Amino acid sequence: MAKFNLNINGKTQEVEVDPSTPMLWVLRDHFKLLGTKYGCGIAQCGACTVHLGDDAVRSCQLPVSSVGDKDITTIEGLSEKGDHPVQQAWLEVDVPQCGYCQAGQIMTASALLEKNPNPSDEEIETAMNGNICRCGTYTRIKKAVKIAANSVNA
Amino acid sequence: MTLIKTKIGRRSFIRTSTLVSGGLVLGFNWLASCKNKTEEEILAMPKEWFELNSYLKIGDNGVVTITTPNPEFGQNIRTSMPMIVAEELDVDWKNVIVVQAPYHSEKYGMQFTGGSRGIMTRWEPLRMAGASARYVLIAAAAQAWQVPAVEITTEDGVLYHKASKNSAGYGEMASAAATIAIPEDVQLKDVKDFTIIGTSHKNVDAKDIVTGEPMFGMDYQKEGMLIAMIEHPPAFGMTLKSVDDSAAKSMPGIKDVVVIKSFKDDYEKGGFDVNAFPEIVAVVGSSTWEVLQAKKKLKVEWQPITASSEMINGFRGKQTKNIPAGLESSASHKAKMEKLGGKPGKIVRQDGNPKVAFKNATKIIERTYSAPFLAHNCMEPLNAFAHVEGDKAQIAAPVQIPSLILPTLASSLGIPAENIAMEMPRMGGGFGRKAYAHYVVEAALISKKVNAPVKLVYTREDDMTNGIYRPSYQATYRAALDENNNLTALHVKAGGIPESPLFANRFPAGALDNYIAEEWSIDSNITIGAFRAPRSNFMAGAEQSFLDEVAEASGKDPIQFRLDLLKRAKDNPVGEQNDYDAERYAGVLELLREKSDWSQTPANVHRGVSAYFCHNSYAAHVLDIRMDEEKPVVEKVVCAIDCGIVVNPDAATNMAEGAITDGIGNAFFGELTFKDGVPQKTNFHQYQMIRMSDAPKEIEVHFVENEIAPTGMGEPPFPPIFGAIANALYKATGQRHYRQPFVTEKQIVG
Structure with missing residues (x-):
């Protein structure tokens, strides 16, 4: 067990856990930030995607000891009022079905647009391919990413 | 207009009380969050609610709460079912709040998600719920204004009597309406008069989904809750022989390791009591990661099953199911299928x-x-929350057919079915898999053994290799x-x-x-x-x-x-x-x-x-x-x-x-x-x-x-x-x- 001071959603928070504990479980079990989802535990499905600095990362494979003083942003911290352009686009297109994967999809999409505000279809597919949606909302996700890109660029 | 007898599902219309407490009613009382409600929205909440039937409450200010009966797994019935009620009630959709029903078969009938039967089977009862509520609101207005009910019209939650120039919002009449008897039959709208049904309405849960609000079974929390994970046989055709749990038990954060047996020996299984691995080992501890680490330290011996046959009492009556012994392979499956296909x-x-x-x-x-x-591979792996205390149990789990797991739960726990309260959180996918709710029984048995509230979480690997x-x-x-x-x-x-x-x-x-x-x-x-x-x-x-x-x-x-x-x-x-x-x-x-x-x-x-x-x-x-x-x-x-x-x-x-x-x-x-x-x-x-x-x-x-x-x-x-x-x-x-x-x-x- 060791103590860690983590910068999560703009706040410094302390946790005492085993250093190997993945951020996914630190967020869910210790901070009750439940928007970040467990899907596979091996970085294959993207349900647990958060931002580490500006990068979209799979929190199930991110040991708490490797985070250091980097900023972690979860779906709860993406925007204050739930009105990030990507979230707004998701509402406009009414993307979700079951909804379980969508926080991860949104975190991947928002990191993509931060780095590439005007992605091509192929670039969207490449960026989003790590996020599985079992309900099959991919056509809507792609549409929403494009709408968000347009609003970011507007 | 269609005249429809309210006796279909009439028990659904029995009011439990006419006046229910005020304030914002949310489905998940354990994390009732107002995060996505603006200050104006919260202030707009009624001081008093009046229950017109088990699906409908109307607030003193005209806000309507519609309880949606079936569990949601992504088909968006939490929007479309209330739309059906709202259509016949004739209310502005903007004034509707949707609440998820708990499992309650007397009030809500078969709360079943599967077989594409949701909207089909709820079509008439939900229309009736809306139409009968509209009827009592009209009756209340007719009494108040001393005019014939047939001359009263409704639109967007407002009652009108044109001749006397009277009008009133539903909220103003809700108190009186709640005391008026539900009619023997009600008239339903003609399809051509629909204004809500047939028009696209956004998912009522979309905002909560895109902001990461907790809503799934996997997100369930309760004070003092422990995390449980299972170890099941590595192969079909195997069962538990013995377990050495000494190393696992000594791991940090671990409370207990228990063996559970899902069925009582003489229990007659229903068609959805399918479970290849009724005897499993569970590790219980204070956090997921600690339990995952301890799980690796279990030393379990497995042994081959013996061939058996059992009587299953399913939808098609009693049938014998044969379970052969042996370890099966796809190559031999293929050969057998080719052989039998040729005969x-x-x-x-x-x-x-x-x-x-x-x-x-x-x-x-x-x-x-x-x-x-x-494999179904729902994005939300199987999970269940259970808290068994004495002869009572509280359950919250992603389940497609709660009514079919209830008798099993009651038998396995040895408590009356009516002592089991079940919440139906949103499912992160189902696709049929969550109709087989053995994991709920497992969670309950674990909770009983460790005498604490427990959330059982399957790993992805457990989920994919557990059968069904x-x-x-x-x-x-x-x-x-x-x-x-x-x-x-x-x-x-x-x-x-x-x-x-x-x-x-x-x-x-x-x-x-x-x-x-x-x-x-x-x-x-x-x-x-x-x-x-x-x-x-x-x-x-x-x-x-x-x-x-x-x-x-x-x-x-x-x-x-x-x-x-x-x-x-x-x-x-x-x-x-x-x-x-x-x-x-x-x-x-x-x-x-x-x-x-x-x-x-x-x-x-x-x-x-x-x-x-x-x-x-x-x-x-x-x-x-x-x-x-x-x-x-x-x-x-x-x-x-x-x-x-x-x-x-x-x-x-x-x-x-x-x-x-x-x-x-x-x-x-x-x-x-x-x-x-x-x-x-x-x-x-x-x-x-x-x-x-x-x-x-x-x-x-x-x-x-x-x-x-x-x-x-x-x-x-x-x-x-x-x-x-x-x-x-x-x-x-x-x-x-x-x-x-x-x-x-x-x-x-x-």
Whole structure:
């Protein structure tokens, strides 16, 4: 067990856990930030995607000891009022079905647009391919990413 | 107007109390959050609520709470079911708050999500709930204004009496309305007068979903709650022998290691009490990661099961199920299926004289189709919260059919069923898997043993290797053609492990003078269960691929070939047991032909068509494939559906898009194989799921417009996509595809 001071959603928070504990479980079990989802535990499905600095990362494979003083942003911290352009686009297109994967999809999409505000279809597919949606909302996700890109660029 | 007796589900209208406490009512009381409500919205909450029936509460300010009865797993019934109530109540949708019902069969009847039956079975009761509430509001206004009730009209939550120029919001009359008796019968609106039903309304949960609000079973929290994880046998055909838990118990954060047995010895199982591994080990601790680490330290010995048979009391009455011993492998499954498929099966239906027709045929086409076991792979792994205290239990779990796990829970816990309270959190996918809620029983037994609230969480690996799969199937079709290449007889023989997929009375039965359908099955200890459109999800692909091939041999356009058969089935049907309505079936094909611009295949794509009837609805697809070197790329799918009245068109479109994408994924990649009883895939690094790059670039969904009461929607668009894919791949490659999955390692192999 060791103590860690983590910068999560703009706040410094302390946790005492085993250093190997993945951020996914630190967020869910210790901070009750439940928007970040467990899907596979091996970085294959993207349900647990958060931002580490500006990068979209799979929190199930991110040991708490490797985070250091980097900023972690979860779906709860993406925007204050739930009105990030990507979230707004998701509402406009009414993307979700079951909804379980969508926080991860949104975190991947928002990191993509931060780095590439005007992605091509192929670039969207490449960026989003790590996020599985079992309900099959991919056509809507792609549409929403494009709408968000347009609003970011507007 | 339709006059409808309220006695159907009348108990639903029994009020528990007329006045209920004020304030914001939210589904998840354990994390009641106002995060997504603005200050104005919270201030706008009523001081008092008046319950008009078990589905409806109206606040003193006119805000309406509609309780939605069935569990949600992504089909968006939490929006569409309240829309039905709101339509008949005649209320402004903006003033509606949706609340999830807990499990309560007396108030809400069968709270069942599956079989595409949600909207279909709730259509009348929900309309009645809205209409009867509107009735008592009108009656209250009539009393208050001393005018005849028939002269009162309603619109958007306001009552009007034009002659006396009286008007009042529903909230003003709610208190008086709550004391007025519910009528014996009520009038329902004409379809043409609908203003909410048939107009797209956004998902009421979308804001909570995109902001990461907790809402799934996996998110459930309770003070003092422990985390539990299981260790189950590594292979089908194995069971627990002994466990050495000393190392696991000494790990940090671990409270206990327990062995649980899911069924009482004399318990008569229902059809959904399927569980390959009724004896398992559970590790219980204070956090997920600690429990995961301790799980690795368990030393468990497993032993082979002995062959057994058990009586199952399911929907089709009591049936004996044989569970063979032994460790099964896909290679031996294949050999057994080929062997049995070559022998006569059990004849389920026979029309005319197929034997003579085949003897007199000029040409016979015979093809065999097969498909593997599939895992459901819901994005939310199985989980359940349980808190057992003495003879009472509190449950919150993602479950499709709570009523069917309740008797099992009561038996296994040894407590009365009425002492079990169940919440139904949103499911992160279901697809049939969460109809088999053994994990709820497991969570409850663990909670009882450790005497604490427990959340049981399956790892992805536990979820994928624990059984309840789509069975492996095989079907052989034979067609007899005369000298003019007319189809004169059809023979289908289908079977599977461990069940037959056959629907003997579906199209093209009824369209052919000579028809024979046979089936067979092979016992297995690998557990199976419903998977989106059970059986249909295989038969549609086989049948529609075969009909495509027969159409080609007949020299006919594939859509016209089907329409000709349907015309025969409509004008002069063979047999009296045909499941489908030939006219509705033809209707979707005609709509599809028009909307897909069927006669004009776009450049560089290869088209396949397929149609199917299941779950009381009709769906058909035209699918365009472009070949990117060796890789098939689905450019576009055009879909036509007849599911009667569409309550929420954009949500239904979303579901159809999902069914199409899901179907393409499973047709291309879906497969679970076994070696010596061990599932050969344990997680998504091995089990290939469809991802964005393989999804269709474009999907277009069209609904047949009619005034037929809603029929199934979640499942019907799924089965026919398998045929559309196979037929498009044939056009693209010149090769017919008989064995799913069709694509592995990015090569077409089927």
